[in-house]
Amino acid sequence: MENLAEPTAPTTETEDAIARREADQPHSPVVRFGPDRPLRLDAGVALDHVQIAYQTYGEPNAARTNAVLVCHALTGDQHAANANPVTGKPGWWETLVGPGKPIDTERFYVICANVLGGCMGTTGPASLNPATGQPYGLDLPVVTIRDMVNAQAMLLDHLGIERLFCVAGGSMGGMQVLQWAASYPERVFAALPIATAARHSAQNIAFHEVGRQAVMADPEWAGGHYLKQGHTPHRGLAVARMAAHITYMSDQALHRKFGRRLQNRALPTFGFDADFQVESYLRHQGESFVQRFDPNSYLYVTRAMDYFDLAADYDGVLANAFRGSKTRFCVASFTSDWLFPTEDSRAIVHALNASGASVSFTEIDSDKGHDAFLLHEPELFAIAHGFLDSAAKAAGLPAARGR
Amino acid sequence: MVVKDLAPDDAIVRFSSVRVDLMVIADMVAPRSRVLDVGSGDGALLDLLATTRGCDARGIELSREGVNAGVARGLSVVQGDADVDLAHYPDDAFDYVILSQTLQATRRPRWVMEQMLRIGRRAIVSFPNFGHWRSRFDLLIYGRMPITDNMPYSWYDTPNIHFCTIRDFVALVEVLDARMEKAVALDSSGHPVRFNMPWWVWNLLGEQAVFLLSRND
Numbered sequence: 001m002e003n004l005a006e007p008t009a010p011t012t013e014t015e016d017a018i019a020r021r022e023a024d025q026p027h028s029p030v031v032r033f034g035p036d037r038p039l040r041l042d043a044g045v046a047l048d049h050v051q052i053a054y055q056t057y058g059e060p061n062a063a064r065t066n067a068v069l070v071c072h073a074l075t076g077d078q079h080a081a082n083a084n085p086v087t088g089k090p091g092w093w094e095t096l097v098g099p100g101k102p103i104d105t106e107r108f109y110v111i112c113a114n115v116l117g118g119c120m121g122t123t124g125p126a127s128l129n130p131a132t133g134q135p136y137g138l139d140l141p142v143v144t145i146r147d148m149v150n151a152q153a154m155l156l157d158h159l160g161i162e163r164l165f166c167v168a169g170g171s172m173g174g175m176q177v178l179q180w181a182a183s184y185p186e187r188v189f190a191a192l193p194i195a196t197a198a199r200h201s202a203q204n205i206a207f208h209e210v211g212r213q214a215v216m217a218d219p220e221w222a223g224g225h226y227l228k229q230g231h232t233p234h235r236g237l238a239v240a241r242m243a244a245h246i247t248y249m250s251d252q253a254l255h256r257k258f259g260r261r262l263q264n265r266a267l268p269t270f271g272f273d274a275d276f277q278v279e280s281y282l283r284h285q286g287e288s289f290v291q292r293f294d295p296n297s298y299l300y301v302t303r304a305m306d307y308f309d310l311a312a313d314y315d316g317v318l319a320n321a322f323r324g325s326k327t328r329f330c331v332a333s334f335t336s337d338w339l340f341p342t343e344d345s346r347a348i349v350h351a352l353n354a355s356g357a358s359v360s361f362t363e364i365d366s367d368k369g370h371d372a373f374l375l376h377e378p379e380l381f382a383i384a385h386g387f388l389d390s391a392a393k394a395a396g397l398p399a400a401r402g403r
Numbered sequence: 404m405v406v407k408d409l410a411p412d413d414a415i416v417r418f419s420s421v422r423v424d425l426m427v428i429a430d431m432v433a434p435r436s437r438v439l440d441v442g443s444g445d446g447a448l449l450d451l452l453a454t455t456r457g458c459d460a461r462g463i464e465l466s467r468e469g470v471n472a473g474v475a476r477g478l479s480v481v482q483g484d485a486d487v488d489l490a491h492y493p494d495d496a497f498d499y500v501i502l503s504q505t506l507q508a509t510r511r512p513r514w515v516m517e518q519m520l521r522i523g524r525r526a527i528v529s530f531p532n533f534g535h536w537r538s539r540f541d542l543l544i545y546g547r548m549p550i551t552d553n554m555p556y557s558w559y560d561t562p563n564i565h566f567c568t569i570r571d572f573v574a575l576v577e578v579l580d581a582r583m584e585k586a587v588a589l590d591s592s593g594h595p596v597r598f599n600m601p602w603w604v605w606n607l608l609g610e611q612a613v614f615l616l617s618r619n620d
Contacts, residue, residue: 393477
């Protein structure tokens with residue numbers, strides 16, 4: 001069932017060529033489920049031949065009770081704590097995951113899977129549709145956060161993990177954490193949702209729609225069939241990324257980083273070149289993103305976030321999602337995050353309080369905006385460490401080696 | 404009016420650094436009950452209740468440092484403001500809701516007290532007594548707002564905006580139609596005033612007071 005792709009030397013290959021290959025032959029362990037194990041989707045159809053690409057760090061203990069599932073955000077992937085095979089950059093959560101880090105890989109068995117609908121090896125629109133031998137494109141049914149979580153549950157079954165010590169994630173990863181706690185309360189001992197919400201706000205749906213329209217307005221998108229035609233809507237996706245990137249940062253952070261400084265010039269050019277550093281930065285963000293991310297995947301995963309409204313599945317009462325839950329929660333938000341503001345986290349906390357669940361909550365002082373959950377934030381590390389350490393003691397897990 | 408005699412127990416040895424008024428409060432809490440500490444600080448009282456009495460102890464704390472300290476102790480502490488966040492707790496969620504040395508710093512003491520009695524079957528409140536003889540002395544002789552160990556701030560930068568005396572508090576309890584189950588006055592060292600005395604004496608000699616209240620259902 002498992003297949004570890006041969007590491008290849010990416011010296012001559014372009015990033016987008018590597019990225020395209022990763023969609024089917026990922027650079028990480030992958031589990032391929034046969035037609036006997038279809039995944040029933042919220043869209044009302046069953047998806048078979050599901051494949052899930054994942055990474056693991058650390059070792060499971062004998063009783064397999066020390067597993068931590070890390071859930072990635074919109075444009076993340078399974079490479080949470082190893083060099084990314086496409087970009088060569090460090091893993092996206094190496095600030096929090098690693099030896100001696102709050103999610104201590106010397107103590108916990110850490111699992112991170114590419115989400116359903118993603119483009120790094122888990123079934124998504126860039127994957128080959130076994131029925132046609134062509135990429136799915138828009139033939140893939142629309143997926144939801146709950147579908148992503150159900151796919152992760154299939155992976156855990158395959159890995160022999162009955163119960164997770166913890167599920168952790170930020171932003172869309174936090175949505176998956178909440179969905180895990182609601183769908184599989186008996187499988188989650190502790191939950192760490194960061195900078196997230198129990199439902200996607202109208203404003204955030206609006207931002208996503210701008211991004212999707214940018215992708216779909218690019219003629220290269222070709223109604224979603226660009227992979228068959230051998231090109232990609234790079235420009236549209238880059239614009240989507242540029243717009244989205246602004247929402248991940250605070251005004252203060254942008255000002256501190258760039259201010260009104262000009263890019264390699266003393267005076268404005270009186271043209272539409274990237275005069276300002278902030279423009280140059282955004283263009284770079286857009287261009288580097290399109291090298292590694294599939295445009296259709298961007299449509300699918302943003303859609304999954306838009307559809308997320310956990311309370312809607314529980315008679316409109318969020319507290320009902322956590323009724324009787326024995327899971328311990330630690331919720332964290334950031335002061336300058338205007339995409340997933342503290343109010344969203346408070347709504348989660350109020351629901352958990354109303355349901356009688358055990359919950360801690362802190363609003364971390366940071367001027368880095370939504371992206372703060374990925375960055376060096378000692379207060380986040382402190383609370384995550386304190387929460388996980390005390391929860392590990394309560395779960396009967398031994399202390400980390402040498403600590 | 405019953406003043407419960409406080410026999411020292413093992414907890415006093417183990418938690419010898421815990422403030423005496425917190426020990427008085429802890430003694431009012433039945434074992435294995437559900438407790439919400441409003442303004443839980445570094446979690447010392449919650450830790451005491453969880454460890455020595457097997458309580459399911461939760462906290463609300465304004466300061467991030469306090470929340471982090473509580474979470475590191477394995478407690479469930481939510482960063483929040485008593486003046487706002489109590490509204491979000493359901494009725495009868497706790498056996499006890501505790502407000503220790505915080506009532507005088509709330510914007511709406513009456514509302515906070517009402518919420519405590521709604522959320523919990525019992526409420527435990529401790530506060531500095533503005534009617535203590537030294538406070539009266541400062542006002543009477545010097546004509547100045549009192550500054551004491553319990554009330555260490557100048558009037559212009561104090562977080563304490565709603566001081567009251569023991570008798571004022573008793574009047575509020577009557578307004579709230581709550582039942583007073585226990586009341587303890589603490590002397591300057593924080594130890595209970597161990598005599599059964601009329602209110603006016605307590606109001607003069609007690610530096611702090613601790614009340615155990617319940618709803619008159």
